[in-house]
Amino acid sequence: MNLESIWQEYSSGLRSFLYSRVSNEADVEDLLQEVLIKTHKNLDKVSSPEKIKPWLFQLTNNTVIDFYRKKGRARDVSSADLWYEEDDVVVEQALAQCVEPFIRALPKKSAELLIAIDLEGQSQKVYAENAGIGYSTVKSQVQRGRAKLRTLFDDCCSLTLDKHGNVVEYQSKSGGCESC
Numbered sequence: 088m089n090l091e092s093i094w095q096e097y098s099s100g101l102r103s104f105l106y107s108r109v110s111n112e113a114d115v116e117d118l119l120q121e122v123l124i125k126t127h128k129n130l131d132k133v134s135s136p137e138k139i140k141p142w143l144f145q146l147t148n149n150t151v152i153d154f155y156r157k158k159g160r161a162r163d164v165s166s167a168d169l170w171y172e173e174d175d176v177v178v179e180q181a182l183a184q185c186v187e188p189f190i191r192a193l194p195k196k197s198a199e200l201l202i203a204i205d206l207e208g209q210s211q212k213v214y215a216e217n218a219g220i221g222y223s224t225v226k227s228q229v230q231r232g233r234a235k236l237r238t239l240f241d242d243c244c245s246l247t248l249d250k251h252g253n254v255v256e257y258q259s260k261s262g263g264c265e266s267c
Contacts, residue, residue, distance in 0.1 A: 197232035
């Protein structure tokens with residue numbers, strides 16, 4: 088089992104396999120080199136020539152998994168990598184101060200429901216069990232409560248949303264907001 092002959096036979100298949108899992112060409116080449124190094128270090132652990140191909144592809148698959156794990160743990164994200172900008176955070180913070188007063192302006196039942204679920208983070212299932220009502224009823228009530236809340240925001244401000252439904256800009260309507 089010669090590394091050069093094994094690599095010559097399987098490298099193009101491994102490259103294709105990597106392209107099916109990773110879209111960036113530079114990452115594919117880096118991963119292929121990593122697989123080559125691992126192959127060089129561990130080839131002696133393969134017991135028979137028939138097991139080389141499955142072993143190589145398993146090694147390559149594990150290398151791809153490790154690549155995505157490392158990428159997922161990366162903390163050094165620049166603002167250019169984010170789909171939102173810092174201005175969006177400022178907008179959300181400005182509107183966040185209005186959420187609780189607007190919720191409290193809703194009818195008491197809707198307000199209690201949204202406070203428990205949206206502000207305190209209680210799950211809808213747990214809320215339904217504690218209140219002794221059906222889960223589907225709670226889901227409907229939450230949707231209606233959120234629609235009423237949205238109406239309060241729309242009465243107060245003109246909101247501009249991005250394609251994800253996040254507020255990117257707002258403009259207070261004349262007359263100001265009574266609840267915020």
